[in-house]
Amino acid sequence: MSEVAARELMAQRFRSFLPVVVDLETGGFNAKTDAILEIAAVTLTMDPEGNLMPDATYACHVSPFEGANVEQSALDFTGIRLDDPLRQQVAVNESEALGEVFRPVRKAIKANNCTRAVLVGHNAAFDHGFLNAAVERCGIKRNPFHPFSSFDTASLAGLVYGQTVLARACRAAGIAFDNGEAHSARYDTERTAELFCAMVNRYKDLGGWQLALREQGMEEEP
Numbered sequence: 001m002s003e004v005a006a007r008e009l010m011a012q013r014f015r016s017f018l019p020v021v022v023d024l025e026t027g028g029f030n031a032k033t034d035a036i037l038e039i040a041a042v043t044l045t046m047d048p049e050g051n052l053m054p055d056a057t058y059a060c061h062v063s064p065f066e067g068a069n070v071e072q073s074a075l076d077f078t079g080i081r082l083d084d085p086l087r088q089q090v091a092v093n094e095s096e097a098l099g100e101v102f103r104p105v106r107k108a109i110k111a112n113n114c115t116r117a118v119l120v121g122h123n124a125a126f127d128h129g130f131l132n133a134a135v136e137r138c139g140i141k142r143n144p145f146h147p148f149s150s151f152d153t154a155s156l157a158g159l160v161y162g163q164t165v166l167a168r169a170c171r172a173a174g175i176a177f178d179n180g181e182a183h184s185a186r187y188d189t190e191r192t193a194e195l196f197c198a199m200v201n202r203y204k205d206l207g208g209w210q211l212a213l214r215e216q217g218m219e220e221e222p
Contacts, residue, residue, distance in 0.1 A: 007046070007111065007112050007113055008113060009046055009050055010044075010045070010046040010052075010112045010113075010114070011112055011113040011114050013046070013052075014114075014118065016113075016114050016115045016116070017114060017115070017116055017117065017118040017146065017149070018043070018044070018105075018108060018109050018112050018114035018116070018117050018118065019044055019052075019117070019118055019120045019151060019196065020041055020042070020043055020044065020105055020108070020117040020118070020119065020120065020145070021041065021042040021044070021054075021120040021121065021189050021192050021193040021196060022039070022040070022041045022101075022119050022120065022121050022127050022128075022131065022145075022189065023038075023039075023040050023121060023122070023127060023185045023188040023189040023192060024036050024037075024038065024039050024040075024126075024127050024130050024131065024185060025037045025038040025039075025078045025080060025183060025184070025185045026074060026130055027064060027068060027069060027070030027071055027074050027075070028069055028070070028071040028074050029126075030069070031129040031130045031132070031133035032133055033068070033069045034068065034069045034070065034071070034074075034130075035062070035064030035065060035068035035069065035070050036062045036064075036065075036094060036097070036130055036134055037061070037062055037064070037070070037074075037078070037080050037082075038059070038060070038061055038062060038078075038080070038184065038185035038186075039059065039060050039062055039097050039098075039101060039131075039185055040057060040058065040059035040060075040101075040185035040186045040188075040189040040190075041057070041058050041059075041101045041104075041105060041189065042054050042055070042056070042057050042058075042189050042190055042192075042193040043055045043056050043058075043104065043105065043108040044193065044196075044197065045112075050204060051197075051201050051204070052196075052197040052200045052201055053197050054190065054193040054194060054197065055108070056104065056108075057186060057189065057190060058100060058101050058104050058105075059185055059186040059189070060091075060092055060096075060097040060100050060101070061087050061090050061091040061092070062091060062092065062093070062094055062097045063091045063092065063093050063094070064082075065093070065094050065137060070082070077183065078183045078184075079183060094134050094137065094138055095138040095140075098134060098135065098138060098140060102140070102142075102143070102144050105117050105144045105145075106142075106144050109144060116144065116145070116146050117144045117145045117146070118145070118146050118149050118150060118151060119131065119145050119146070119149075119150040119151070120150065120151040120153060120192065120193070120196050121150060121151075121152065121153065121192065122152070122153045122154050122166045122188070122192045122195075123152065123154050124150040124151065124152040124153070124154075125150070125152070128145075128148070128150050131145065132147065151196065153166075153169070153192055153195050153196050153199070154166075154169075156196070156199050157169035157172070157173075157195060157199065160173075160199050160202065161173060166182075166188065166191065166192065166195070167179060167182065169195055170191050170194070170195055173194075173195055173198045173199070174198075175191060175194045175195060175198065177191055
């Protein structure tokens with residue numbers, strides 16, 4: 001299969017949606033009032049054999065928006081230090097952070113002949129809610145992500161491996177997971193991307209997607 005054919009297959013695989021893995025570290029659980037502190041996204045690609053794999057990572061430290069709430073318990077959980085001089089040097093505002101993620105996502109959508117990105121996340125509803133709230137706060141009109149559809153790797157991993165915790169699901173899939181690196185948006189997103197790809201590829205190797213296509217009359221029998 002050529003690279004062009006692989007991109008066409010990617011467009012077909014998820015009904016013209018491009019899965020993009022996203023993780024946010026936040027200052028609490030309320031998407032309307034609590035700050036986004038880190039955001040990361042991993043775009044995916046497909047190899048000539050039709051296997052899904054991580055492509056590129058985009059990540060930002062984010063300065064809390066004006067008036068945002070940040071719970072101390074959230075900082076304790078993530079290990080983020082807002083007063084860290086290195087963080088303060090590189091952190092950008094919410095609008096800039098979304099731009100840093102959305103621009104390459106839009107390019108990846110176009111490159112793969114897709115129409116929109118669909119968010120992949122571990123407990124995806126959490127990340128999706130915060131992302132949509134930030135898009136609304138920043139007045140962004142061209143959100144590349146579908147507003148409500150998503151793939152939740154916690155649910156998928158529960159089905160495939162009988163595990164819903166990210167670290168345990170990764171280990172069940174044979175993916176190394178360092179608890180000391182966890183709760184960094186970049187690290188968690190990259191592990192979630194590996195996990196999602198492993199599950200999609202496992203299903204392919206078992207004949208699942210090809211069988212479904214044949215049942216729908218979209219692929220000829222070999």
